Amino acid sequence: MDYRITDQWDEAVWLQAEPVYQEAFPEHGRKNRALIRRMFERGICMLHTWHEGAEVTAMALTAITQTPRFCSLTILLYVRLSAGEGLGKLACEI
Secondary structure, eight states: EEHHHHEEOHHHHHEEEEEEEHHSSSSGGOHHHHHHHHHHHOOOOEEEEEEEEEEEEEEEEEEESTTTOOEEEEEEEEOOGGGTTSSSHHHOOO
């Protein structure tokens, strides 16, 4: 399992993570791509991805507030194939 994090918008990385995002949330419950991209442009968002080979199997978006040392975990998602493999525990340890 390979963990990566970025605080810069990267279209290629988002395209890999987006299917996980779409699988976990119905269309009416998702933030749209433009809003997420603006969060990156404002410097208040980070994308965390977990990869198995070239495939993104899990992702999280975190939002950073102006309050020192406060981070809001906005979205944490897993593909069903990763369930029961300890990824949630691993993600919380990072």
